[in-house]
Amino acid sequence: MLEDRPRLALLSGPTPIERLARLERILAGDTARPLFVKRDDVMGVGGGGNKLRKLEFLIADAQAQGCDTFVTTGGRQSNHARLSAAASARAGLACELVLADMVDRDDESYRRNGNVLLDGLFGARLHHVSGDTDTLAFARARAEQLRAEGRKAYVVGAGGSSPIGCLGYAACAHEILAQEAALGLRFERIVIPNGSAGTHAGLAAGFAAAGDDPRRVQSYTVLAPLAQAQAATRDLARETLKLLDPEAALADDDIVVLGGQRGEGYGIPTAAMLEAVRLVARAEGLLLDPVYGGKAFAGLIAAIRSAEASGPSLFVMTGGVPGLFAYEPAFRDEDRSPRQAVSASRDAASQ
Numbered sequence: 001m002l003e004d005r006p007r008l009a010l011l012s013g014p015t016p017i018e019r020l021a022r023l024e025r026i027l028a029g030d031t032a033r034p035l036f037v038k039r040d041d042v043m044g045v046g047g048g049g050n051k052l053r054k055l056e057f058l059i060a061d062a063q064a065q066g067c068d069t070f071v072t073t074g075g076r077q078s079n080h081a082r083l084s085a086a087a088s089a090r091a092g093l094a095c096e097l098v099l100a101d102m103v104d105r106d107d108e109s110y111r112r113n114g115n116v117l118l119d120g121l122f123g124a125r126l127h128h129v130s131g132d133t134d135t136l137a138f139a140r141a142r143a144e145q146l147r148a149e150g151r152k153a154y155v156v157g158a159g160g161s162s163p164i165g166c167l168g169y170a171a172c173a174h175e176i177l178a179q180e181a182a183l184g185l186r187f188e189r190i191v192i193p194n195g196s197a198g199t200h201a202g203l204a205a206g207f208a209a210a211g212d213d214p215r216r217v218q219s220y221t222v223l224a225p226l227a228q229a230q231a232a233t234r235d236l237a238r239e240t241l242k243l244l245d246p247e248a249a250l251a252d253d254d255i256v257v258l259g260g261q262r263g264e265g266y267g268i269p270t271a272a273m274l275e276a277v278r279l280v281a282r283a284e285g286l287l288l289d290p291v292y293g294g295k296a297f298a299g300l301i302a303a304i305r306s307a308e309a310s311g312p313s314l315f316v317m318t319g320g321v322p323g324l325f326a327y328e329p330a331f332r333d334e335d336r337s338p339r340q341a342v343s344a345s346r347d348a349a350s351q
């Protein structure tokens, strides 16, 4: 059924799975358990990242409906917004982004660098709105204005996490199953960050549709509080599964969302995130982002150190590297505590 859906090729093929042997030894010494990463940060268009998998289905759906403009929403440093702008450029669609100030930062690096710089380069039209704005309602109102001008807009909310967008990660579940077969191993856990829930929902639906175990997918919420993230992920996974196999079902406990890494909230640095980003950079020369991957990897590090993770683990690197450039203040002085790093970024803002 996945094969019947319109899909625009934005990835050049399966993303690689690599073993992090040095990091395994640093984390657990002789008791080291195999630790692999799936490089969803390595993709050709727009700097790459997990949103590109969703956009393969979303942009194709927009084109199938005869739309000429792609409208979506996110936080000011949204990776989804940046990749929507890039994918729209690639597909010849106009792109409009409704960006809310969800994080309490007004320093230059947060407001203008990182993803915001790239949104402009990719030619998107930006609508900056306050953090309490209903961005989806704003986007729909903008689509109405465009319609009055004779244009036709496709609207999708934050993270591209509609059931159609989630099909991108259902397809990724099949990709992982094929790679496991080729590698001759089976991952005990597949760890990801959870923001708008679509990556988790898509993977869980994909594994369920394939008759595999969706509980292998474990996400750390970085945005919504745990109970809310769990409920949203469950609902979205069920809606996505309906598109794949109306007969299949997901039980409540098939969706494993974990807490403990969100800290004070979305986009606010934690000590464990800073440690995880530095550790992966220094041990392996790889980049995690500060909002999603850094926090989720911190959760996996804790699971490995406590020997809770006993079999092979797969961490999906979801991209977001441009976000690092918006978090320069948090990384400025590695001897500062994260609390101080956060207030340093606020100080920088008030100067």
Ligand SMILES: *Cc1c(COP(=O)(O)O)cnc(C)c1O
Binding pocket: 049, 050, 051, 079, 080, 159, 161, 193, 194, 195, 196, 197, 198, 199, 200, 289, 292, 293, 318, 319, 320, 321
């Ligand atoms: C959006 C995003 C996520 C979270 O994916 P969701 O599908 O929104 O849960 C993880 N990592 C990065 C880098 C992202 O941009």
